[in-house]
Structure formats: structure tokens, C-alpha cells
Ligand SMILES: Cc1cc2nc3c(=O)[nH]c(=O)nc-3n(C[C@H](O)[C@H](O)[C@H](O)COP(=O)(O)OP(=O)(O)OC[C@H]3O[C@@H](n4cnc5c(N)ncnc54)[C@H](O)[C@@H]3O)c2cc1C
């Protein structure tokens with residue numbers, strides 16, 4: 001069991017997510033980005049601001065990156081980018097991922 | 104474990120639990136699968152539990168269910184940046200022997216519900232994600248594929264109770280992808296306070312009395328959305344939700360919206376000194392009647408959020424989930440008793456039962472509302488703000504006569520909305536959608 005904080009998040013976001021319980025499936029990310037040749041779509045870019053767990057950020061190359069450790073499995077990024085094919089999304093393996101105490 | 108069941112239920116939220124419970128009680132051989140460590144570990148809700156839907160499934164649920172408070176008062180707030188105009192309804196009649204609404208914590212409630220399901224005889228496997236459906240060449244669903252080794256399991260019928268982000272139905276091509284303007288993204292925090300503090304702050308005499316507050320206006324920063332604040336026993340659930348499409352367009356961070364709501368002068372004193380112990384996010388299906396996918400096919404049917412059964416206007420969802428789960432189970436039981444196969448044709452019985460229940464009747468009644476709100480942001484920004492300005496002007500005694508104040512409030516409203524014609528049209532549109 002790990003209470004892992006995502007490295008990408010702002011300090012405030014870290015504090016927030018610190019309360020949550022996760023079981024991280026090391027080496028098996030359930031969200032991956034497939035960068036498209038024409039650059040990142042506005043939808044993908046918006047995720048750096050609106051992912052509720054702060055999993056997305058703009059990397060040094062200027063392209064959007066994801067670290068899904070703090071992910072709350074809401075599905076927003078999957079829905080927003082379904083048309084552009086930039087995000088591959090699945091539920092974590094059974095038992096892994098977020099574990100809500102209160103929900 | 105046998106590898107053939109009478110029914111497999113995918114998901115152990117309210118819809119799946121209701122379906123599995125009713126079928127198991129009737130003696131069916133039911134397997135239920137949930138991807139969480141325990142039922143509820145992935146689930147999020149406000150949360151208000153509407154007793155009626157559960158009572159029809161487990162009449163004595165009050166004896167053992169983990170209920171927080173029963174609701175004796177509901178407040179509605181129209182929020183502006185620094186004020187709110189509110190209406191509230193409180194009645195001692197809600198202090199009845201069998202209260203009508205309760206606040207709950209979903210992780211605990213779902214765990215309890217699942218215990219009842221297992222006691223009724225269903226088999227539950229957790230920590231297992233259903234990845235796909237097994238279909239025959241003719242497209243009939245005959246089982247599920249899980250992420251366990253050799254994880255294929257067969258059944259006469261598969262009940263998809265997998266929630267709003269239902270990947271199984273989508274992957275199997277049974278239902279289309281969700282649209283970003285058909286779901287709200289909600290974020291919520293649970294704030295702990297001593298039990299007496301909760302009671303004092305909300306003016307509650309009885310130990311289990313509770314208050315819920317529904318909020319419209321500046322809470323959504325111009326997006327289509329609402330906020331809420333519910334009293335639990337020793338905590339407060341506070342959250343906001345807006346259309347996912349609106350978040351993507353405005354790029355407002357959901358947690359920033361929540362922080363703003365928490366620091367609003369009307370809210371901050373209620374939370375003062377509390378300890379935040381959980382932050383969660385989840386989608387809510389808000390597309391209404393027109394977003395409902397195909398609900399039945401050969402060997403499968405859909406219940407709960409996976410079918411978009413949420414009445415966003417009245418913030419009801421878990422009761423539609425439980426009711427659709429129960430009706431699905433009753434359908435399956437009835438078909439078996441009549442010796443009929445769960446084909447698309449025979450499952451029309453489920454669609455008929457739904458159409459005859461409040462689930463479809465309510466969704467149909469408010470069919471036009473999601474569309475109306477999406478196209479008319481003034482209901483979320485201009486009107487609440489103008490109302491609050493008018494209230495302040497009338498209440499501030501400053502030597503100006505009341506007739507002049509009234510006239511100014513009317514001019515202000517006209518200015519804010521850009522003409523009387525628009526105000527009248529809004530009223531008309533609103534009344535028609537509500538009808
Ligand atoms: C913030 C918020 C506030 C709300 N407030 C209220 C309220 O006050 N009152 C109210 O009545 N409703 C409310 N709702 C709506 C309510 O939560 C839903 O309508 C209800 O939970 C739907 O139940 P369900 O069983 O259909 O789906 P869910 O509760 O989402 O359950 C789905 C289940 O399926 C499991 N699952 C999903 N995919 C798989 C898979 N592939 N394999 C195995 N398992 C899987 C999940 O782990 C989960 O347990 C609210 C919702 C939110 C997000």
C-alpha cells in the first residue's frame with residue numbers, strides 16, 4: 001500500500017491528494033498519451049488545468065505529459081480526448097488505483 | 104466457482120446491488136463483479152439517500168444501514184460573489200418514524216448494501232475488472248471477460264451496472280461514447296467537525312437531524328453547474344459540479360472552483376476549523392432523456408448511471424439506479440418463471456417497466472432542461488447576481504425611497520440581461536422546459 005503523491009501537482013494539490021488512499025500499480029499506468037504529429041489538441045491542453053487530480057502538465061518540450069498516480073478515475077480526460085485519439089485509458093487492474101474511505 | 108450463472112452483474116454500486124439482491128432473493132444463481140477493493144471503494148456521491156427506492160428492496164434497511172442524518176431542512180441558495188439569497192424549507196414532520204431522506208457516505212453505504220446482497224445468496228468477487236463481454240456470432244451476450252487469469256465467466260444474462268464511465272458497454276459496442284456536454288464533472292471534499300458543532304451551526308435539535316443546501320449562481324463561475332453542502336454526522340460534504348464541456352472551454356480548475364465556494368462568506372463560517380479528510384472527483388450523467396443509450400439487447404441490459412438515469416434538476420440518481428436495478432431483476436425473474444429467454448424482444452418488459460415508473464416519467468418531463476441550460480447561461484450568472492443586487496438595495500436603508508429602489512432594480516435587471524424582451528423570453532422558455 002502506498003500513499004503516493006504525484007510529482008506533477010502544485011503543493012496545494014499534493015496536500016489535497018495526500019488525504020486519499022491509492023494502491024499504485026507500479027509499471028502499469030492506466031492512462032497514457034499518444035502524441036499526435038500536429039501538436040497537442042486544445043482538449044489535451046485543457047487537461048493541464050482541469051484534471052481534478054492535477055495529473056497533466058506541460059513538459060519541458062512544450063508537450064502535455066501525464067503522471068496518473070493521483071488519478072481519481074473520473075474518466076474526464078478519456079471523454080475529452082476520445083475524438084483526437086491522444087489518450088489511451090483503461091480502468092486500473094482490479095483492486096489498484098484510488099480507494100475512497102468516504103466517497 | 105461454477106462458470107455458468109443465471110446472471111452476472113457488473114458493478115456493486117446502488118444499481119448493481121439492487122439488481123443482485125432482488126435476483127438472489129428470488130433464488131437465482133447470481134455472480135457480481137466489482138473492480139474495487141470493496142464495494143464503494145471507487146464510488147462517489149453527494150450524498151442524499153432517498154429512502155423510498157431502498158425501502159422497496161430492503162424494507163427494514165433502517166435497522167442496520169450506515170445512515171448519517173435524516174434531512175429535516177433543505178435550503179436553496181442563489182449565490183453572488185459576496186452574498187446569497189436563499190429559500191428554505193424546514194419541517195418537524197420530517198422527524199418521523201421512517202424518514203424520507205438521509206445523508207450517507209457512499210463508501211460505507213455500498214459496503215453495507217453489498218453485505219445484504221451476499222446474505223441474500225449472491226456471490227461477489229472484488230478487485231476484478233470486467234474487460235469485455237463474450238458474444239456469440241449472432242451478437243448474443245453470453246458472459247464476461249475479466250482481468251483475472253482464465254477470467255471468462257458465462258451467464259444467461261449480463262446486467263451492466265458499471266456506472267457513468269461504463270467502459271464495458273462502450274467497448275462491446277452496446278452503447279455510444281459519452282459526450283462532454285452530457286456529463287458534469289464534480290469534485291467534493293469531506294470536512295470533519297465535532298458532532299455538536301455540526302448541530303450548532305445548522306441549528307439542529309435532534310441528534311440525527313440534518314440540513315442540505317443546494318446552490319446556484321456564482322458557485323459555477325458562469326458554467327452550467329451547481330454546488331452543494333450536506334451535513335453528515337461528524338462531517339460536511341461540500342462539492343461543485345459543472346458540465347465537462349464547460350470546464351474544457353473555460354479551463355477553470357475544478358478544485359479552484361471548490362476553493363472559491365469554500366471561502367465564500369456564506370460558506371466559510373460553516374466549515375471553520377474543520378479538517379478535510381478526503382478529496383474526490385466523479386462524473387454525473389446530466390444529458391437527461393435524450394442521452395439515454397439503447398438499454399437492452401440479446402443477453403444484456405443496462406441499469407443506473409450507465410443508462411444515464413440521473414434527474415439533474417432534482418439531484419436524484421441513486422434512487423433511479425436502485426429502481427432500475429430492481430426493475431431489471433424483476434424482469435429477469437419473470438422471464439425465467441415464464442420459461443422465456445432474455446432476448447432483446449423479451450426484455451422489452453424491462454423497458455416497459457421503466458417507462459411506467461418515475462424513472463422515465465421524470466426524465467421525460469425534464470427532457471428539454473439540459474438543452475435549455477446549456478444554451479442559456481444567464482440562469483447561472485446574470486439572474487442570481489441581479490437578484491442579489493436587488494435584495495441588497497431593498498434591505499440597505501439609506502434615505503432612498505422604495506419606489507426609486509424598485510425602479511433601479513428593474514433597470515438593473517433589464518441592463519444585465521439586455522432588454523425586457525429577453526427576460527420575458529427566458530421566463531417563457533424556462534416555464535416550457537419545466538412543464
Ligand atoms: C458528486 C456527486 C453527488 C451526487 N449526489 C447524489 C445525491 O445526493 N443523491 C443521489 O441519489 N444521487 C447522487 N449522485 C448520483 C449517484 O451517485 C449515482 O446516480 C449512483 O451512484 C449511480 O449508481 P450506479 O450503481 O449506477 O453506479 P455507480 O455507483 O457508479 O457504481 C458502479 C460500480 O461499477 C463498478 N465498475 C465499473 N466498471 C467496472 C468494471 N469494468 N468491472 C468491474 N466493476 C466495475 C464500480 O467500481 C462501481 O462500484 C451524485 C453523484 C455525484 C458524482
Ligand code: SF4
Pocket residue numbers: 031050051052053054055068070071072073074075076077078384
Ligand atoms: S481520469 Fe480524471 S483524475 Fe484521472 S487523469 Fe483523467 S481527468 Fe485526471
